[in-house]
């Protein structure tokens with residue numbers, strides 16, 4: 001049988017990695033897919049760059065700069081969109097679908113923001129949109145959530161799903177680096193997005209979490225409802241104090257089913273240093289999924305890089321190759337649930353989320369200051385789990401001291417109200433730094 005023909009749009013890290021893996025493992029892949037998979041055309045903004053990226057293999061495939069020509073080519077069966085972003089990528093993907101092409105994409109932003117439109121268009125044309133590479137690079141988490149765990153009522157997902165920030169946090173903790181130096185290191189290693197604010201401000205992780213949440217709970221993708229807080233304002237002192245208290249700080253994506261709605265949030269989070277997720281260091285990713293039947297499962301691997309991400313892209317190409325002749329109604333639905341069965345369960349605002357909290361504040365070391373603070377917390381119904389008074393590291397002799405309070409689970413709006421009252425005390429000389437704690441239980 002003739003190989004299935006792929007048109008590759010974009011040939012940067014992931015595109016060139018896909019080309020390399022497909023060529024290197026073509027025999028094995030053909031034995032799995034039932035027929036060969038061939039990148040028949042490539043379109044890129046800058047063909048000279050793509051030629052350089054493909055090296056010796058560059059002469060084996062036509063490379064141009066006309067994206068539409070690839071999408072409109074009747075010989076192309078699958079369009080692999082590796083451009084990224086929500087601008088031209090959206091137009092090209094919709095046009096490919098309109099032309100009856102299947103789409104494989106690594107574009108998490110596109111699906112988190114425009115997934116509802118794209119999946120509806122794909123359904124109307126009876127084509128597949130496959131996106132394993134959009135979440136956690138080489139970890140087959142979409143496959144696991146959508147198929148492997150399909151028996152379960154999924155209760156929660158908590159993941160380290162941005163390698164750049166995990167690398168930065170590891171470097172800050174292990175080597176005592178400041179944020180900017182650690183970020184520069186992550187960029188030099190090629191982990192960061194073109195615009196690293198997407199990484200450090202939690203946007204990239206929120207794109208990925210939004211997609212996983214939709215698949216886990218059978219809700220539409222709702223990136224605009226995600227709460228997003230990055231690590232750029234995280235102080236080294238909190239990493240240190242957290243460690244003293246037996247915690248590590250990770251940028252976690254957390255989505256959870258509760259009686260009141262779905263939690264969908266990305267923020268720096270204290271987790272016990274004893275949890276497996278806490279030992280995920282450097283640029284590695286890990287996703288913990290809790291299902292009612294299976295219990296807790298953990299998926300670990302490289303979340304970025306040319307070949308790890310290509311591993312996911314090629315897996316999707318194989319899936320599409322196997323299934324493209326199947327009746328569309330018999331394929332796995334894009335979001336795991338039948339489209340007419342998606343639920344309108346509300347996504348909770350962050351004020352409605354329940355969590356443990358780490359509060360750090362600097363106080364004048366005078367009689368009664370702790371009593372005032374604990375009284376305010378008690379009046380707000382907030383129970384204290386641990387309280388630590390530190391000698392100030394920055395100001396040694398002025399009588400001020402850092403106080404760290406760990407609370408039991410409580411509603412965020414109650415904590416915010418208590419923080420406002422605490423900050424108004426004349427004996428409290430700093431703003432309150434507030435971080436969330438996740439027990440992962």
Ligand code: HSE
Pocket residue numbers: 161162163164165191192193199204303304305
């Ligand atoms: N910039 C991303 C990360 C890689 O650091 O994890 C792909 O999403």
